Amino acid sequence: MRKLITDRRLLFGYILAHLFIFFTFEQEKVFWYIFTATMLILISYSILDETEQRESRKFHLFIGILSGALLYGVFWIGDILIDLLKLPLSNQITALFKLFSPELTWHYLVLFLIIVPGEEIFWRGFIQKKLLTHTNPWTSIVLSTLLYASVQIHSGEFVLILAGLTGGFVWGILYAWKRSIRLVIISHLVFDLLLFWLFPLR
Template sequence: MGNWVTDRRFYLGFVIAHLLLFFTFEDKTVFWYIFTASMLILISFSIIHESIDDNLPALSYFTIGILSGTALFLLFWAGNLVVDWTGLPLDRQITKLYRWFSPELAWHYIVLILIIAPGEEIFWRGFIQKRILESANASTSILVSALMYASVHFYSGQTALMLAALVAGLVWGSLYAWKRSIPLVVISHIVFDLLLFILFPLR
């Protein structure tokens, strides 16, 4: 077993992710182009260095994925109600995030489902968290990978997005540590995105 603390490829992947997300958030007018390209690069990096875990039958990962993605959306929906009721400044940030980064064109929705959601899970859970799990316990892998996932959203300039990424990272990291199935977390992520951006947007 390797040790993620001294794993050069682990840190190389993390640095690459930071560089890519820096450029992704740098210019909002080309966000969808750069984000899509970034995810393709991270997918390629991940599959070169790690196999994709798939330890569940299709029915199980679809069922758990749909339920968990829906539950995560309901958690965000409840959190949004709290923000509205309390008048927290996060309200303005959430509105900005929807205005700046929500999918608008047909190809945005296609890449969101086919590239971006799968790419984030393949890299953050299937590469980053998997490498941590090789020499650490599940709790450590969940917390560290979620913090790392949240950290790349710093370049958005919005605390709300970092907090959202941290919460989502904890949920998807827990699912991955529990079932060791990338298809499961991909389905959960896709269901969450469909609810958040298409079916029941919060703004």
């Protein structure tokens, strides 16, 4: 754990993510431009890191599709329960969809080609991979989930933090289990495809 605290690349990368995500949420009118640039910067930072831990080369297509679909199902059920219980989160969800859902063709392109792969490359392929070199798998899952969700604080919306905790936990488990960045990218892509294109909740 001491090595974890003194891992400068890990700490600087995490601080960098907070700074850029904060700036991203502050620029609602140009959100998609800034978010795309942010992910390109975080991807660049991630690929500069060289670790001895090797990635799995297996292509877990079925697991990726299934996990992404099941995660969407969890969000779908959660959305129904929020409406049934008349929780105040319903207004937050509606507002967030209006503000940050992709609308233009290029929004969808950067979402699927840059943003989703970029999030997984940085948060699982860099942050969690670093954590795995210093801690056991379950500790890496919990810590990477908390770190991933923590940047959502800058949105000012509790529901987005909750979404980060849920998605981060699932993708953290998948990465710790199979050590495949391609697997978590597929899962995340399927989830976003269902959430924002095929069957949006709002």
